Amino acid sequence: MSSYRRLRVSGGWYFFTVVTHRRTPVFAKECDIAQLRHALRKVMAHRPFMLDAMVVLPDHLHCIWKLPDGDADFPSRWREIKKAVTRTRVERVRVWQPRYWEHLIRDEEDWRRHVDYIHFNPVKHGLADDPAAWPWSSFGRFRSRGLYEAGWGRSCPDNIRGMDLE
Numbered sequence: 001m002s003s004y005r006r007l008r009v010s011g012g013w014y015f016f017t018v019v020t021h022r023r024t025p026v027f028a029k030e031c032d033i034a035q036l037r038h039a040l041r042k043v044m045a046h047r048p049f050m051l052d053a054m055v056v057l058p059d060h061l062h063c064i065w066k067l068p069d070g071d072a073d074f075p076s077r078w079r080e081i082k083k084a085v086t087r088t089r090v091e092r093v094r095v096w097q098p099r100y101w102e103h104l105i106r107d108e109e110d111w112r113r114h115v116d117y118i119h120f121n122p123v124k125h126g127l128a129d130d131p132a133a134w135p136w137s138s139f140g141r142f143r144s145r146g147l148y149e150a151g152w153g154r155s156c157p158d159n160i161r162g163m164d165l166e
Contacts, residue, residue: 007104009067009104010070010072011071012066012067012072012105013052013064013065013105013111014074014102014104015062015063015102015105016062016063016065016078016100016102016103017060017061017062017100018062018078018082019060019100020060021094021096023060024059024095025059027057027136033056035085035088036056036061036085038084039080039084039088042084046080047077049074052064052065052066052115052138053119053138054118054137054138055119057125057127057136062117062118062121064114078100082095112159113159114165115142116157116160117163118138119131119142119148120156122134122137123156124156131152131153139153
């Protein structure tokens with residue numbers, strides 16, 4: 001069995017993909033997404049980090065975090081978020097795949113590609129025709145800050161073509 005090592009950088013920016021168990025559509029309803037948001041806020045209150053960009057789809061989520069200076073411990077934060085969501089479920093079934101995928105953001109261009117990937121994801125999966133139409137995403141916040149032009153993301157942007165971070 002191989003030993004997977006996570007790259008931990010104090011104060012780092014990280015992209016994450018977190019998937020539900022067997023791709024079950026755990027986040028298909030707004031109340032389920034509200035439980036996830038509550039879990040995120042709860043963990044952020046005790047173990048601060050900045051949630052920079054995010055999209056929640058029925059069976060997975062993508063996000064970018066900025067950890068505080070002097071702190072590289074994202075695994076315990078994910079453990080607490082996953083536990084908090086699982087505890088809120090009426091049916092006591094497995095909610096999450098045991099692991100998640102992370103990528104240390106290297107520079108501004110890498111950050112931009114991953115933010116674009118996050119915001120294009122609902123279109124990629126056929127859940128929306130336009131990123132602005134998907135309500136469980138940070139896209140609107142980014143667009144209001146002028147980071148996206150009208151109509152962006154109705155087709156796959158060149159800078160993320162071929163990226164598959166699922």
